[in-house]
Amino acid sequence: MGLTFIAIKPDGVHRGLVGEIIARFEKRGLKLCALKVVVPEKAIAEKHYEEHAGKPFYPGLVDYLCSGPIVAMVWSGKDVVAVTRKMIGATKPAQSEPGTIRGDLALDMGRNVIHGSDSDDSAQREIKLWFKEEEVCSKYVKADRMWV
Numbered sequence: 001m002g003l004t005f006i007a008i009k010p011d012g013v014h015r016g017l018v019g020e021i022i023a024r025f026e027k028r029g030l031k032l033c034a035l036k037v038v039v040p041e042k043a044i045a046e047k048h049y050e051e052h053a054g055k056p057f058y059p060g061l062v063d064y065l066c067s068g069p070i071v072a073m074v075w076s077g078k079d080v081v082a083v084t085r086k087m088i089g090a091t092k093p094a095q096s097e098p099g100t101i102r103g104d105l106a107l108d109m110g111r112n113v114i115h116g117s118d119s120d121d122s123a124q125r126e127i128k129l130w131f132k133e134e135e136v137c138s139k140y141v142k143a144d145r146m147w148v
């Protein structure tokens, strides 16, 4: 089973959307493997979004991620990267389909509530950046998988 890194961004935490977002992933059948609330250090936020370094929106993006607590998580499941990206919706909320997290809960691209890794390689890199190995509990079997 693959793993992915998901973060509820500061706007999502401030707006009280944490429970709703976690419930969507749980109900889909994904497995929660790690979770913490943290105000990101600038150096970590810069590394997290390093693929965008040099772009005009990069400094503002980094400042936004560091502007308050985020909920950092690791989720596991079949095709978890593709499934969670689909559930999150397009980067621009105007293009996010209704039914997706951004399509239901966001209006501004710069305040789009949630991050999700975009590939298995990004997921590995991001999980390592945000969590120690012993903080990720990926081995347990969820009750709803016992009969699969």
Ligand code: RTP
Pocket: 057, 061, 090, 091, 109, 110, 111, 112, 114, 115, 116, 117, 118
């Ligand atoms: P994320 O990494 O946060 O999950 O978002 P994403 O994959 O959907 O989009 P990505 O291209 O990785 O961009 C990261 C975040 O940067 C902001 N952005 N602004 N002004 C712009 O042109 C622009 N492009 C991207 C968005 O907040 C996006 O979520």
Ligand code: MG
Pocket: 116, 118
């Ligand atoms: Mg991205």
